[in-house]
Amino acid sequence: xxxxxxxxxxxxxxxxxxxxxxxxxxxxxxxxxxxxxxxxxxxxxxxxxxxxxxxxxxxxxxxxxxxxxxxxxxxxxxxxxxxxxxxxxxxxxxxxxxxxxxxxxxxxxxxxxxxxxxxxxxxxxxxxxxxxxxxxxxxxxxxxxxxxxxxxxxxxxxxxxxxxxxxxxxxxxxxxxxxxxxxxxxxxxxxxxxxxxxxxxxxxxxxxxxxxxxxxxxxxxxxxxxxxxxxxx
Amino acid sequence: xxxxxxxxxxxxxxxxxxxxxxxxxxxxxxxxxxxxxxxxxxxxxxxxxxxxxxxxxxxxxxxxxxxxxxxxxxxxxxxxxxxxxxxxxxxxxxxxxxxxxxxxxxxxxxxxxxxxxxxxxxxxxxxxxxxxxxxxxxxxxxxxxxxxxxxxxxxxxxxxxxxxxxxxxxxxxxxxxxxxxxxxxxxxxxxxxxxxxxxxxxxxxxxxxxxxxxxxxxxxxxxxxxxxxxxxxxxxxxxxxxxxxxxxxxxxxxxxxxxxxxxxxxxxxxxxxxxxxxxxxxxxxxxxxxxxxxxx
Amino acid sequence: xxxxxxxxxxxxxxxxxxxxxxxxxxxxxxxxxxxxxxxxxxxxxxxxxxxxxxxxxxxxxxxxxxxxxxxxxxxxxxxxxxxxxxxxxxxxxxxxxxxxxxxxxxxxxxxxxxxxxxxxxxxxxxxxxxxxxxxxxxxxxxxxxxxxxxxxxxxxxxxxxxxxxxxxxxxxxxxxxxxxxxxxxxxxxxxxxxxxxxxxxxxxxxxxxxxxxxxxxxxxxxxxxxxxxxxxxxxxxxxxxxxxxxxxxxxxxxxxxxx
Numbered sequence: 001x002x003x004x005x006x007x008x009x010x011x012x013x014x015x016x017x018x019x020x021x022x023x024x025x026x027x028x029x030x031x032x033x034x035x036x037x038x039x040x041x042x043x044x045x046x047x048x049x050x051x052x053x054x055x056x057x058x059x060x061x062x063x064x065x066x067x068x069x070x071x072x073x074x075x076x077x078x079x080x081x082x083x084x085x086x087x088x089x090x091x092x093x094x095x096x097x098x099x100x101x102x103x104x105x106x107x108x109x110x111x112x113x114x115x116x117x118x119x120x121x122x123x124x125x126x127x128x129x130x131x132x133x134x135x136x137x138x139x140x141x142x143x144x145x146x147x148x149x150x151x152x153x154x155x156x157x158x159x160x161x162x163x164x165x166x167x168x169x170x171x172x173x174x175x176x177x178x179x180x181x182x183x184x185x186x187x188x189x190x191x192x193x194x195x196x197x198x199x200x201x202x203x204x205x206x207x208x209x210x211x212x213x214x215x216x217x218x219x220x221x222x223x224x225x226x227x228x229x230x231x232x233x
Numbered sequence: 234x235x236x237x238x239x240x241x242x243x244x245x246x247x248x249x250x251x252x253x254x255x256x257x258x259x260x261x262x263x264x265x266x267x268x269x270x271x272x273x274x275x276x277x278x279x280x281x282x283x284x285x286x287x288x289x290x291x292x293x294x295x296x297x298x299x300x301x302x303x304x305x306x307x308x309x310x311x312x313x314x315x316x317x318x319x320x321x322x323x324x325x326x327x328x329x330x331x332x333x334x335x336x337x338x339x340x341x342x343x344x345x346x347x348x349x350x351x352x353x354x355x356x357x358x359x360x361x362x363x364x365x366x367x368x369x370x371x372x373x374x375x376x377x378x379x380x381x382x383x384x385x386x387x388x389x390x391x392x393x394x395x396x397x398x399x400x401x402x403x404x405x406x407x408x409x410x411x412x413x414x415x416x417x418x419x420x421x422x423x424x425x426x427x428x429x430x431x432x433x434x435x436x437x438x439x440x441x442x443x444x445x446x447x448x449x450x451x452x453x454x455x456x457x458x459x460x461x462x463x464x465x466x467x468x469x470x471x472x473x474x475x476x477x478x479x480x481x482x483x484x485x486x487x488x489x490x491x492x493x494x495x496x497x498x499x500x501x502x503x504x505x506x507x508x509x510x511x512x513x514x515x516x517x518x519x520x521x522x523x524x525x526x527x528x529x
Numbered sequence: 530x531x532x533x534x535x536x537x538x539x540x541x542x543x544x545x546x547x548x549x550x551x552x553x554x555x556x557x558x559x560x561x562x563x564x565x566x567x568x569x570x571x572x573x574x575x576x577x578x579x580x581x582x583x584x585x586x587x588x589x590x591x592x593x594x595x596x597x598x599x600x601x602x603x604x605x606x607x608x609x610x611x612x613x614x615x616x617x618x619x620x621x622x623x624x625x626x627x628x629x630x631x632x633x634x635x636x637x638x639x640x641x642x643x644x645x646x647x648x649x650x651x652x653x654x655x656x657x658x659x660x661x662x663x664x665x666x667x668x669x670x671x672x673x674x675x676x677x678x679x680x681x682x683x684x685x686x687x688x689x690x691x692x693x694x695x696x697x698x699x700x701x702x703x704x705x706x707x708x709x710x711x712x713x714x715x716x717x718x719x720x721x722x723x724x725x726x727x728x729x730x731x732x733x734x735x736x737x738x739x740x741x742x743x744x745x746x747x748x749x750x751x752x753x754x755x756x757x758x759x760x761x762x763x764x765x766x767x768x769x770x771x772x773x774x775x776x777x778x779x780x781x782x783x784x785x786x787x788x
Contacts, residue, residue, distance in 0.1 A: 017776035383648025
């Protein structure tokens with residue numbers, strides 16, 4: 001079993017300088033391993049730090065202790081210790097991330113929003129767009145919306161665009177934060193299929209999913225993040 | 234009352250030396266505007282004080298001076314300056330281009346080819362060719378120092394964009410010795426080719442602006458243009474009504490108030506010499522054919 | 530972005546005006562294709578930094594190193610004025626906050642865009658005009674307006690024209706000083722989108738000074754926060770904006786108004 005992602009003793013504390021420097025410990029001693037082709041689901045109550053784990057893996061959140069190891073062939077990179085350029089490289093090659101909210105760039109057409117990560121890593125624009133179209137179709141985003149900016153879309157439509165954008169480049173590690181929260185049943189099952197396909201091609205998937213059904217469809221293992229909660233009552 | 238006596242050619246010797254030094258520097262750096270301490274002359278700015286100061290510092294007792302204004306020896310300006318030097322230097326004056334050793338001119342180059350023994354002194358109002366696009370002196374000096382002349386072609390580009398062709402017809406900018414861009418003074422662009430590889434020394438004086446510049450003999454002078462809009466020394470399509478010349482620069486003269494007009498050579502000496510030699514245009518008149526150059 | 534030498538290196542750059550600090554001890558490296566946002570409020574020193582980097586101001590201490598097209602990395606202070614001006618005209622672009630400063634308002638748009646070409650020796654009117662028209666299109670200005678003077682352009686159009694004027698010689702590094710300030714929101718959005726596409730499409734490196742965090746979020750991968758001449762925090766843009774570490778950064782981020 002080839003390990004794709006490993007967290008080892010990761011900790012996160014927020015320091016709220018605007019509130020007199022109050023420290024808010026969120027996570028401590030987070031350790032787990034995800035293999036290639038394996039899907040890990042993080043569970044736990046709101047605020048326990050599930051999204052934070054994903055953000056630390058992606059490099060958005062800094063971590064205060066521990067290592068976040070990303071394996072690529074024979075190389076291992078520690079996101080926690082990487083400098084900004086290295087993190088950008090990792091994101092371009094290894095890490096796909098579906099955030100909870102789609103950050104919409106005004107005026108960019110949906111098809112280009114989805115195609116952009118591929119284009120940025122060197123794929124021909126027309127080829128990227130064609131593949132984006134295929135994925136959008138699968139996700140039931142109607143073609144008449146492809147040339148529009150997602151600004152005016154519904155929550156569910158935006159989320160599907162977000163998912164398409166993250167899944168299209170077929171990166172080895174996928175981080176999904178509530179990918180199905182705003183979707184109806186049909187869409188949920190399509191997304192679950194896509195995740196399974198990603199697994200089959202060897203991607204390691206870490207997701208935060210509330211919906212029990214989707215969890216059942218995609219999870220190979222489940223970790224309750226409360227285990228790593230830094231605040232003890 | 235004792236009559237006033239002037240130093241030879243009006244200026245004192247120290248001033249002449251200062252101006253000569255500026256002239257030498259100008260000759261050493263073709264096309265470069267050399268600042269000089271322009272003196273108060275007995276004529277207002279705008280009446281050729283720059284040219285007069287150069288002429289004054291160059292004149293020697295054996296020189297023969299010709300002064301023209303728009304090609305003509307007869308205008309007020311030309312006559313005044315000629316008399317000025319006659320009085321203050323006592324030198325010979327002439328209207329014959331071929332006889333003069335120093336020719337001071339406003340806004341024209343004589344038609345007759347000049348020789349190595351002659352000096353052409355131009356009167357210049359605005360010596361800075363970049364002034365219209367860049368008002369700051371500090372900046373234009375820098376542009377010259379760094380050879381930063383993009384803005385000059387911008388002006389020409391604008392002309393073509395707006396009018397289909399370059400509309401500058403006088404004071405047409407040139408590049409001297411492949412280095413400095415220079416304003417030839419408001420001579421018609423027809424005269425530009427004469428400046429190139431000219432055997433005579435050409436000196437330019439701007440009295441109000443306090444600059445002297447020069448084109449040494451046999452120096453390359455190229456008019457600015459675009460590859461696909463090359464420079465043309467245009468002239469009015471016609472012949473001189475008096476002498477019949479078809480290759481000289483022509484002035485338009487209105488003869489009545491009903492639209493009647495004549496085109497005649499702007500260079501009066503040139504026209505006169507041609508008439509004396511027997512050439513006739515369609516309107517050849519008795520006065521034009523009577524000859525009589527007024528050399529003294 | 531492979532392992533290559535940085536394009537621009539600021540090494541302990543400091544500019545003081547007597548007792549007053551412009552910027553102090555600023556160091557960073559910028560690579561080809563990277564867009565760095567320098568964020569700060571008025572008086573933070575961000576514009577001073579930009580001017581030191583682009584050699585418009587002479588730093589009090591520290592160096593700016595630049596990798597020339599031939600691969601040599603040079604200390605910009607060691608270049609002659611002629612070399613620096615040439616660099617400014619060919620390898621670099623500078624987009625002013627007020628487009629009137631970066632344009633010749635009395636001359637047509639085509640001439641504005643073509644000027645740099647003419648300055649480096651282009652002498653074919655037809656080619657110059659075609660190139661100018663091409664760039665006007667790329668910044669979404671109607672080609673038909675090539676002969677109009679920017680006197681008659683709106684603020685957003687003038688800014689786009691300024692960008693075209695800078696890009697025509699294929700620079701590798703662009704400096705932008707508050708490129709969208711003073712523009713209406715919709716105009717701003719359009720301009721930012723254009724800047725994004727051009728910078729990333731042309732693989733330019735860019736340093737964008739702004740007080741607007743949303744602009745930084747949208748445009749840049751990396752960000753530096755400045756206050757009173759010092760660099761308070763730097764890192765990836767999403768790091769700095771989503772997980773600000775320093776008190777001032779947290780204050781700045783929390784102050785963003787969201788409609």
